[in-house]
Amino acid sequence: MTAVAPAALTSEQIGTLARAVSRAPSVHNTQPWQLLVRGTEVDLLERRSVVLRRQDPFGRDRMMSCGAALTNLELALRVLGRDCHVAFRDDEDAVATVTIGRPRAVSDRDFALYHAIARRRSHRHEFSHSRVAAAVHTALVVAGETTGVHLVVPAHLDKFAQLLGFATRVLREDRGYQRELAMWTAHTTGPSATGDGVPEDALSPEALPVAGLVRTDTPVPDDAVLADRLAAENLLVVCTDGDTRAEHLAAGTALQRIWLTATAKALAASVITQPLHLTGFRARLVSELVLPGVPQAIFRFGYPEVPAAPSPRLPLGELFPDGHRGGAR
Numbered sequence: 001m002t003a004v005a006p007a008a009l010t011s012e013q014i015g016t017l018a019r020a021v022s023r024a025p026s027v028h029n030t031q032p033w034q035l036l037v038r039g040t041e042v043d044l045l046e047r048r049s050v051v052l053r054r055q056d057p058f059g060r061d062r063m064m065s066c067g068a069a070l071t072n073l074e075l076a077l078r079v080l081g082r083d084c085h086v087a088f089r090d091d092e093d094a095v096a097t098v099t100i101g102r103p104r105a106v107s108d109r110d111f112a113l114y115h116a117i118a119r120r121r122s123h124r125h126e127f128s129h130s131r132v133a134a135a136v137h138t139a140l141v142v143a144g145e146t147t148g149v150h151l152v153v154p155a156h157l158d159k160f161a162q163l164l165g166f167a168t169r170v171l172r173e174d175r176g177y178q179r180e181l182a183m184w185t186a187h188t189t190g191p192s193a194t195g196d197g198v199p200e201d202a203l204s205p206e207a208l209p210v211a212g213l214v215r216t217d218t219p220v221p222d223d224a225v226l227a228d229r230l231a232a233e234n235l236l237v238v239c240t241d242g243d244t245r246a247e248h249l250a251a252g253t254a255l256q257r258i259w260l261t262a263t264a265k266a267l268a269a270s271v272i273t274q275p276l277h278l279t280g281f282r283a284r285l286v287s288e289l290v291l292p293g294v295p296q297a298i299f300r301f302g303y304p305e306v307p308a309a310p311s312p313r314l315p316l317g318e319l320f321p322d323g324h325r326g327g328a329r
């Protein structure tokens with residue numbers, strides 16, 4: 001019996017993939033990805049032209065953002081009832097190729113994570129005092145632990161607070177850093193509205209200091225107060241064994257799986273990478289918190305008290321290089 005080749009995607013299905021990818025989180029909401037659809041293969045491209053010299057000089061966060069987009073792409077394909085295989089690539093601009101396979105049943109878990117894609121957003125506020133049950137906490141860790149990615153609950157919060165407080169003070173005074181952040185702070189309404197950047201509202205002063213992006217007017221509580229605030233949150237440090245591009249991509253896919261699992265369980269969350277880019281910060285974090293690998297991101301989560309506003313996205317057409325939509329309209 002001859003095997004039937006898997007069918008190529010329809011334009012409606014490509015539209016579903018594009019919407020899922022577009023809603024992924026990304027550093028400064030730069031959306032540094034594109035899709036190239038080639039029959040039953042989809043390449044995830046990294047837009048290397050997106051450069052954040054101060055926040056992300058080595059492109060780690062850009063690659064992690066692509067990893068988050070890859071999780072959404074895979075989930076969308078599975079919810080379309082297709083099997084898929086993901087291969088890491090690092091040639092030209094492609095970071096991964098997803099090969100679409102035969103029809104398969106959609107699992108309840110994939111369905112729940114896919115539906116969390118549109119509801120997930122960065123929640124930089126304090127969380128409510130409701131406790132996150134141990135089983136829920138474990139579910140998040142299980143969702144994110146993949147080969148080479150480790151999730152660590154930080155101990156030694158006094159030292160963690162000292163380091164974060166120090167980073168906040170440095171970043172507040174760093175003019176180059178602040179100029180770059182201002183360029184990526186978006187106005188979501190009016191004539192200057194763009195489809196990228198972090199909305200001004202999302203960085204309101206009510207956001208917890210160090211839970212968001214540090215600006216010149218971000219208040220810095222003293223270290224003891226900060227340690228108490230950290231103790232009231234649920235934190236996971238996302239670590240990788242090494243520091244390669246493949247590991248940055250893996251950290252991003254894991255991060256998004258945790259974030260979607262949290263969202264599906266009515267939790268809210270935000271990600272912190274800003275201080276990790278300061279010279280020497282990672283090494284200090286590894287030694288002070290006794291981490292088992294290279295810290296790539298800090299994930300904070302809890303039950304929300306207030307809703308977080310959505311952030312803008314670029315038009316879907318910009319997801320396809322030179323308008324190449326593989327037949328999608």
Ligand SMILES: Cc1cc2nc3c(=O)[nH]c(=O)nc-3n(C[C@H](O)[C@H](O)[C@H](O)COP(=O)(O)O)c2cc1C
Pocket residue numbers: 023024025026027028029060061062064065068120121122123124197198199211212213270271272273274275309310311
């Ligand atoms: C790799 C990566 C690094 C990020 N770093 C930070 C950060 O340091 N501070 C912060 O407040 N948000 C950070 N974010 C969140 C983005 O700013 C956010 O995803 C983006 O503005 C889109 O908003 P949304 O998550 O609500 O969709 C990061 C996201 C990613 C994927």
